[in-house]
Amino acid sequence: MTGKQHILYFLSLHRTGLSVTVLALALILFPFLDSNPYTLGLTNLIAINAIVVLGLNLFIGYAGQISLGHAAFFGLGAYGSAIATVTFGLPPWPAMFLVAGLVALVALAVGIPVLRLSGHYLAMATLGLNYVVHTVLLQWDEVTGGPSGFAGIPSLNLGTFAFDTPLRLHYLLWTFAMLCLLLSLNLVRSGVGRGLAALAGDETAAASLGVDTRTAKVKIFILSAVLAALAGSLFAHCFCYVSPDTFGIFTSTDMVIMVVIGGMGSIWGSLFGAAFLTLLPEWMDWFETYKDFVHGGVLVLVLMFLPQGLITGIVDAIRIKLALRRREHAPA
Amino acid sequence: MLQLDGVSKNFGGLPALQSVTFGVPKGRLTALIGPNGAGKSTLINCVTGLLPPTSGSVHFESVDISGLPAHRIAHLGITRTFQNLRLFPRLSVLDNVLTGLTCEGGTSMCMAMLRLPVLRHRERQLRLRALEAMDRFGLSDKAGWPAAVLAYGDKKRVELARATVGNPRLLLLDEPVAGLNAEETASVGEQLRTLRRAGQTILLIEHDMDLVMNIADHVVVLDSGQCIATGTPDEVRRNPLVLEAYLGRMEATA
Numbered sequence: 001m002t003g004k005q006h007i008l009y010f011l012s013l014h015r016t017g018l019s020v021t022v023l024a025l026a027l028i029l030f031p032f033l034d035s036n037p038y039t040l041g042l043t044n045l046i047a048i049n050a051i052v053v054l055g056l057n058l059f060i061g062y063a064g065q066i067s068l069g070h071a072a073f074f075g076l077g078a079y080g081s082a083i084a085t086v087t088f089g090l091p092p093w094p095a096m097f098l099v100a101g102l103v104a105l106v107a108l109a110v111g112i113p114v115l116r117l118s119g120h121y122l123a124m125a126t127l128g129l130n131y132v133v134h135t136v137l138l139q140w141d142e143v144t145g146g147p148s149g150f151a152g153i154p155s156l157n158l159g160t161f162a163f164d165t166p167l168r169l170h171y172l173l174w175t176f177a178m179l180c181l182l183l184s185l186n187l188v189r190s191g192v193g194r195g196l197a198a199l200a201g202d203e204t205a206a207a208s209l210g211v212d213t214r215t216a217k218v219k220i221f222i223l224s225a226v227l228a229a230l231a232g233s234l235f236a237h238c239f240c241y242v243s244p245d246t247f248g249i250f251t252s253t254d255m256v257i258m259v260v261i262g263g264m265g266s267i268w269g270s271l272f273g274a275a276f277l278t279l280l281p282e283w284m285d286w287f288e289t290y291k292d293f294v295h296g297g298v299l300v301l302v303l304m305f306l307p308q309g310l311i312t313g314i315v316d317a318i319r320i321k322l323a324l325r326r327r328e329h330a331p332a
Numbered sequence: 333m334l335q336l337d338g339v340s341k342n343f344g345g346l347p348a349l350q351s352v353t354f355g356v357p358k359g360r361l362t363a364l365i366g367p368n369g370a371g372k373s374t375l376i377n378c379v380t381g382l383l384p385p386t387s388g389s390v391h392f393e394s395v396d397i398s399g400l401p402a403h404r405i406a407h408l409g410i411t412r413t414f415q416n417l418r419l420f421p422r423l424s425v426l427d428n429v430l431t432g433l434t435c436e437g438g439t440s441m442c443m444a445m446l447r448l449p450v451l452r453h454r455e456r457q458l459r460l461r462a463l464e465a466m467d468r469f470g471l472s473d474k475a476g477w478p479a480a481v482l483a484y485g486d487k488k489r490v491e492l493a494r495a496t497v498g499n500p501r502l503l504l505l506d507e508p509v510a511g512l513n514a515e516e517t518a519s520v521g522e523q524l525r526t527l528r529r530a531g532q533t534i535l536l537i538e539h540d541m542d543l544v545m546n547i548a549d550h551v552v553v554l555d556s557g558q559c560i561a562t563g564t565p566d567e568v569r570r571n572p573l574v575l576e577a578y579l580g581r582m583e584a585t586a
Binding site: 183184186187189190191192193194195197198201202204205206207208209210211212213219220223265308316319320323324326327 | 380381382401402403406407411412414418419420421422423427430431432433434435436437438439440441444445446447451454455458474476477478480481494
C-alpha cells in the first residue's frame with residue numbers, strides 16, 4: 001500500500017470515531033465563534049431535541065416500530081425532575097437519575113402490552129398514552145401546577161458551579177447529547193444492533209435468525225423512553241420552568257418529523273433532523289402562524305418521495321446507484 | 333437428529349398437515365418433496381417455530397421443540413432459508429450475512445452500548461467468518477453492496493451464506509434453486525454436496541427432481557399434508573403411491 005492508501009484506509013477504518021471527534025471539537029469551539037446567548041439558546045434546544053430523537057430513531061428506525069407518544073416520556077422526565085427537586089427538595093442530579101429509572105418502569109409497564117400491537121394500532125395506542133399524560137399534567141393542579149405551569153426549578157450544578165447561563169448550558173447539554181450519540185452509534189454497530197436492523201427489516205426473518213423480537217422491542221422502547229426522560233429533565237433544569245403545552249401530541253409529531261427528516265435508522269441523520277426542525281422557524285418570520293402547515297408539508301413530501309426519510313433516502317439512493325454502476329462494469 | 337411424531341397443523345378447520353412422522357438423520361441430506369400445496373412450507377414453519385403445530389411433537393436432539401418461539405429454536409442451532417427471499421434489502425451483503433451470526437453476537441444491550449473491548453474482538457472474528465462464508469458462495473466482491481441491487485441468483489446465494497455462516501447443526505432449505513437457471517442450479521447443487529460432505533445435516537425442500545434424486549440420501553414424500561413415502565431416492569422413485577401423487581395429477585391436467 002502507498003502512503004495515500006494507508007491514510008485512506010485509516011480514515012475509513014476509524015470513520016465513526018473520527019467523525020465524533022471532529023463534531024465534539026466543533027462543539028467545544030463553537031461558543032468562541034458565536035457567543036450570542038440567543039444562538040446558544042437555539043443550539044441548546046437542538047441538543048435536547050437530539051437526545052429525544054436519537055432514542056426515538058432507535059425505536060422507529062431500528063426496531064421498526066412507531067410511537068406518536070414520546071412527548072409523554074419527555075414530559076414525565078421534565079415534570080418528574082421539577083416535582084422531585086421543588087416539591088420533595090431532592091438534589092437535581094440524583095433526582096434526574098431517579099426519574100429516568102421511574103420512567104423506565106412506566107415504559108416497561110406500558111410497553112409489554114402495547115408493543116404486541118403494530119402499525120396503526122401501535123401509533124394510536126402511543127398517541128393515547130400521550131393524551132393521558134398531557135391531561136394529567138394539565139388537570140392535576142395540586143401536583144403539576146396545572147395550565148399555568150411549574151416554575152422555580154433549580155439549575156443543575158457541580159459544587160458551586162451552576163449551569164445557569166446559555167454558555168454553561170451549551171457545554172452541559174452537548175456533553176449529554178454527544179454521550180447519547182456515542183452510545184447509540186456503539187449500539188447500532190454491534191451484533192445487537194444488527195439484530196435490531198433485522199427486526200426493522202423483516203420480523204419473521206429476524207425471529208428465525210435468533211432475535212427475540214418481543215423482548216428486543218420492549219428493551220428499545222424503554223431505552224428510547226429513558227433518553228426522552230433524560231432530555232425532559234435537562235429541559236426542566238435548563239429553562240427552570242415547564243408547562244403542559246410543551247408536552248402535547250404536536251411535540252410528539254414534531255419528534256417523529258425530526259426522525260423522518262433524519263431518516264429511519266440513521267444516527268447522524270437524527271442530529272440533522274433535530275437541528276433542521278429546531279432551526280426552521282428562524283429562517284422564516286411568518287413561520288409561527290403556519291408552523292403546522294409547514295411541518296405537515298415537510299412530512300408529506302419526504303414520505304412521498306423518500307419513504308425511508310430524507311437523509312437515509314438520499315444515502316440509500318447514492319449507494320444503490322454506485323453499486324449498480326459497479327455491477328454494470330463488472331465482468332458478467 | 334430431528335424427529336417429527338404425528339405433527340398436525342390445522343388452519344381454522346382446514347388440515348394442512350395430518351399426523352406427519354419422519355426423522356432427519358445426522359450428517360445426511362434428507363429431501364422433502366411433494367406437489368404444490370402438499371404442506372412442505374407449513375411443515376418447515378412448524379419445525380422452526382414460526383407456526384406452532386396443532387398437535388404432535390418435534391424433537392431436536394431429544395429436546396422437545398414443538399411450540400417453542402422461533403428465536404429459541406434458532407439458538408439451538410437450526411437455521412433456514414426462505415422460499416420467497418427474506419433478505420434485508422437496505423443492509424449491505426456483508427451485514428446480511430452477519431445477521432446469520434445473531435446468536436453469537438451477544439444480547440446485552442448495555443454491553444453493546446459501551447462497546448467493550450471483548451465485544452470489539454468478537455465482532456472482528458464474526459466479520460472474518462462472514463467474509464469466509466461469502467467467499468464460499470462467490471460473493472466476496474459484492475460485500476459492500478446493498479442487498480437490494482443483487483441479481484436474483486446472488487440473493488439466493490446470500491440467503492445460503494446467511495444460513496450456513498453460523499455452522500448450524502441443522503440446515504433447512506426451502507426451495508433453494510426455485511427460479512434459478514440450469515447453470516445456477518448446478519452450482520447450488522455442487523455447494524450443497526460440499527456441505528453434505530463436510531457432515532452438515534440438511535433438510536431440503538425442493539421441486540427440482542433431478543437435483544433431489546442426485547444429491548439426497550433420503551427422501552420423504554408429502555401429499556395433501558400426509559407423509560406418503562420415505563426411503564432412498566431409488567425406492568421412492570419406484571413407489572406406486574408417489575407415482576400416483578405426481579403422475580396421476582399430470583394425467584388429470586393433460
